[in-house]
Amino acid sequence: MSKRKGVSLDEKRLRIIQIFHEKKEFFTLKEIEKIASKEKNIVIQSVQDVLQALVDDGLVQSGKVGTSTYFWKFPGESIAATERKIAEMSKKIVEAEFKLQKLKEEVQKEKEFKKDNEEKRNLLEEVDRLRKEEQEIKKQIAKFSVINPEAIKEIEEKARKNKDLANIWTDNIFAVQSWCKNKFSISEQDLNKQFNIPEDLDYIE
Incomplete structure (x- = not known):
């Protein structure tokens, strides 16, 4: 019997993002862990670290409501984030070109x-x-x-x-x-x- 291959980190990130795109809702950590384990075949112990990395990278949003922390991501937000990064890089390029000219x-x-x-x-x-x-x-x-x-x-x-x-x-x-x-x-x-x-x-x- 062949050994089952584990899910890679990149695949885990992609599957968790898919949860937000498919559900289009706000979730607590416990809810995400439950869905990721049940529907996306991700080991529950790794969900928190992967989710936090997505938040740090700006790919998932988070915020506190009372004593609970909620996570969310809507499809259009990734486009807006990408556009902001492009604008920032364009500004840096213009500044670098100006300094080069000087x-x-x-x-x-x-x-x-x-x-x-x-x-x-x-x-x-x-x-x-x-x-x-x-x-x-x-x-x-x-x-x-x-x-x-x-x-x-x-x-x-x-x-x-x-x-x-x-x-x-x-x-x-x-x-x-x-x-x-x-x-x-x-x-x-x-x-x-x-x-x-x-x-x-x-x-x-």
Whole structure:
């Protein structure tokens, strides 16, 4: 003789829900235990735990009337509960998408800021190079001032051009500083400190 197979937990849950759908009434725990044991072949000792799990999951309603606790579930309630869950999940999805969009904007803003900073560093390096070259030219002028007037004139012309170039690069740095301050709301002092821009940076006279 084959051994009788027990009823699974999921099957017990389904059968108890069927009781509410078929009867369309309110029941006490004792009444549910009696019907479940007699009509649904569920071991009476397990009914209370299965019923409480259904209540916890929002699949069965419960409430106290006086000293007694009643349980009930009508077919339309599961649809309403599902719709509420869908609405809640939709709200969470919208909030998550909004946060994701904000993060993308912040990442893009950070990328632009880094790009602008790289350009500023290049400008500073070019200005520094031109200033060093100007100093070397001035040393040559001092050295050869008594030897070759034509050579001095050529060197002075070159020095003038380098000074103009240095002032152009300085002007470019000021323009980038102004753009960064307006776009990223950062003070000039913070910009200078972060990128080692001299506080006394100015045009060469």
